[in-house]
Amino acid sequence: MTEPVATSARPSASLPADFLPILAEVSQQLAVSVDLERTLRDSVAFITDYMRAEAAAVFLLEADGSTLQCRACVGPVDILGLRIPADAGIVGRAVSQNSCQMVRDARIDPDFAAKVDANTGFITRSVLCAPLTTAQGAIGAIEIINKLDGGLFDEVDRDALRLLAAPTALALNIARMAGELLEQGRIQRELTMARRLQRSLLPKRRRGNFPLRALNMPAQEISGDFYDFFDMPDGRIAFTLGDVAGKGLDAAFLMVRCASLLRWAGKEGLPPGCWMARANDELCEAIPPGMFVCAVAGYYDPALRTAVWANAGFPPLLRIAKDGQVERMPAEGPPLGILAGMHFPEQNCDVAGAALYMFSDGVTDVRDASGKTLDLEGVEMALTEYADRSPEARLRRLVRRLRELRVTDDITVMLIEGGCAGPRQWLDHQFPARPEALSEMRRRLGEVLLACGASLEQRQALVLALDEGASNVIRHAYGGPCDSIIQLGVWQDGDELRFELHDSAPCIDPGRVRPRDLSECRPGGLGVNIIDATMDSWSMQPEVGGGNRLIMRKRLRAVGLASESNAAIE
Amino acid sequence: MKQCNTEIDGEFLVVKLAGEVDMSWSQEVRAAVLAALKKSNKVAVHLAAVTYIDSSGIAALVEGFQNARGRGQTFFLLETSSAVQAVLKLARLDKVFALRDRLVG
Numbered sequence: 001m002t003e004p005v006a007t008s009a010r011p012s013a014s015l016p017a018d019f020l021p022i023l024a025e026v027s028q029q030l031a032v033s034v035d036l037e038r039t040l041r042d043s044v045a046f047i048t049d050y051m052r053a054e055a056a057a058v059f060l061l062e063a064d065g066s067t068l069q070c071r072a073c074v075g076p077v078d079i080l081g082l083r084i085p086a087d088a089g090i091v092g093r094a095v096s097q098n099s100c101q102m103v104r105d106a107r108i109d110p111d112f113a114a115k116v117d118a119n120t121g122f123i124t125r126s127v128l129c130a131p132l133t134t135a136q137g138a139i140g141a142i143e144i145i146n147k148l149d150g151g152l153f154d155e156v157d158r159d160a161l162r163l164l165a166a167p168t169a170l171a172l173n174i175a176r177m178a179g180e181l182l183e184q185g186r187i188q189r190e191l192t193m194a195r196r197l198q199r200s201l202l203p204k205r206r207r208g209n210f211p212l213r214a215l216n217m218p219a220q221e222i223s224g225d226f227y228d229f230f231d232m233p234d235g236r237i238a239f240t241l242g243d244v245a246g247k248g249l250d251a252a253f254l255m256v257r258c259a260s261l262l263r264w265a266g267k268e269g270l271p272p273g274c275w276m277a278r279a280n281d282e283l284c285e286a287i288p289p290g291m292f293v294c295a296v297a298g299y300y301d302p303a304l305r306t307a308v309w310a311n312a313g314f315p316p317l318l319r320i321a322k323d324g325q326v327e328r329m330p331a332e333g334p335p336l337g338i339l340a341g342m343h344f345p346e347q348n349c350d351v352a353g354a355a356l357y358m359f360s361d362g363v364t365d366v367r368d369a370s371g372k373t374l375d376l377e378g379v380e381m382a383l384t385e386y387a388d389r390s391p392e393a394r395l396r397r398l399v400r401r402l403r404e405l406r407v408t409d410d411i412t413v414m415l416i417e418g419g420c421a422g423p424r425q426w427l428d429h430q431f432p433a434r435p436e437a438l439s440e441m442r443r444r445l446g447e448v449l450l451a452c453g454a455s456l457e458q459r460q461a462l463v464l465a466l467d468e469g470a471s472n473v474i475r476h477a478y479g480g481p482c483d484s485i486i487q488l489g490v491w492q493d494g495d496e497l498r499f500e501l502h503d504s505a506p507c508i509d510p511g512r513v514r515p516r517d518l519s520e521c522r523p524g525g526l527g528v529n530i531i532d533a534t535m536d537s538w539s540m541q542p543e544v545g546g547g548n549r550l551i552m553r554k555r556l557r558a559v560g561l562a563s564e565s566n567a568a569i570e
Numbered sequence: 571m572k573q574c575n576t577e578i579d580g581e582f583l584v585v586k587l588a589g590e591v592d593m594s595w596s597q598e599v600r601a602a603v604l605a606a607l608k609k610s611n612k613v614a615v616h617l618a619a620v621t622y623i624d625s626s627g628i629a630a631l632v633e634g635f636q637n638a639r640g641r642g643q644t645f646f647l648l649e650t651s652s653a654v655q656a657v658l659k660l661a662r663l664d665k666v667f668a669l670r671d672r673l674v675g
Contacts, residue, residue, distance in 0.1 A: 434594075435593040435594030438592050438593060442590075442592075442622070460656050461660065463622075464622075471593045471626065518662050523629035523636070526625035526628060526661050527625045534660075
């Protein structure tokens, strides 16, 4: 005979006077437990003893919900670890019905799992089983078997077990949630590390006159997008942007691989078409099926203010002129990682007086409240509207606009700022005519030369030449260190740089400023030779009313650049 | 950052330079090189850590070279950095100085 009892039923018989201290003891043990398996075992033993039962066990549902496993037991037969189907036996019934089960005679109960007895030789006569109930339903059950005195379980026993099951369920539930929390924390920490690693691959933001700005906002913890830029020894800036199909961990791994691959291939200074083809061939050798990468890779030449690139299935590049004129330049090559041996045509544009924008499709795919995407038109309109703001402000505005909408994908934007068309002044630096001021002058000049697109060799030589010029002003024009001012101006027109060093010292006779014969080896007097060897042309002009102006010119992209930079003083 | 120390290494006095050698302290370098040549017949100037050198720094090295040659002393430049080499080349002094990667051998 089976008597299912609803868990909500109030105790129908009065419990013995010694029950409350027992309940308090079990609750206390479970509440302070740090080792739940052990506490569970102790509690079960305690309960068995109190109920004067022969055996007891706690079964818990496994994660998949289809199996119950014995997690603690006392009695003549050890069934710890025993697994039974979640809907089998009296335990299964207690769990699936979420109610107490009392079986007075197990041998005639249809749900009794006689198999266990048959295997163990244990004879089950009478069973009492209470579900371990939580807000999410039963998570298992506690079962006690056979009264020691051979009698039958009654309503008092049932109510006692039900009350003892409550703190047990609570403790188990808390332990389970703590375990899940711990696991979530672990996954979160690993994702944070993955994100940190990804971010560390992005190049550091460069301030000041650097013509290139970029940002990346992952839709989730980690990104399938990337961008990169690096200086080429010849003064150009290499850039790459990519968007790996998908957004999960697999996309993130592929993103890391593809970004490194493009950087590695880009360092060789190959033309963009070959560069992309090499990355594509390499990627095709090992890529998970169904995955591919849309990317753009190219060079910006700050000296000529031109960009050249190859586009592999990436969204169109936008050139937006200061006057608001927009030009779209769509991809001419297929995405990377699909087929080896593909061809990637080279594309280019003039960025003087304009800005060149590259962005992943996460930018065009943001949606408004009605679900409509921003699209290329929306991005163009927004960027045109911000055209007279600084590059920083433009990117900030764009991000703010995107954040007002619903972002569904990773967002990556890169902008190359060509500045105003025509000549521009890069530097106006004033410093006292003292040797200690030269180091700062060299630093400022070096930054400007990098932004102008001067090659490494050109930067070294030009910094030296200007330093020699300024040293000569201190030594010869001013006759030694003093607090008078030297002014250094740098202008760029096309690829020609013009440097002016201006002082307020008495006028020097330009005829006296001449390079010396280098064949006689003697210390000093090399400065003018260095200027003469480095610059395309230079002149010394006394100013009316006092002061001198040393004007030097240098073209950065003159024909025969390589041979010229190796030339020694004539 | 700037540094100019003279150390004994076997038979040699080695003037070790570091940082940007420019007009602001090239006189110190000159004095150190000339002092080393007064104390030892074998002097080397170690230049691996020199990130920049201007013509006044080069002049200090030239003066040391000329002094040594006049008195038959050994004088060479040790481990010249690329920055130093570029200027030596520009001034056509790369063939004048004895440049070495090691003190001996």
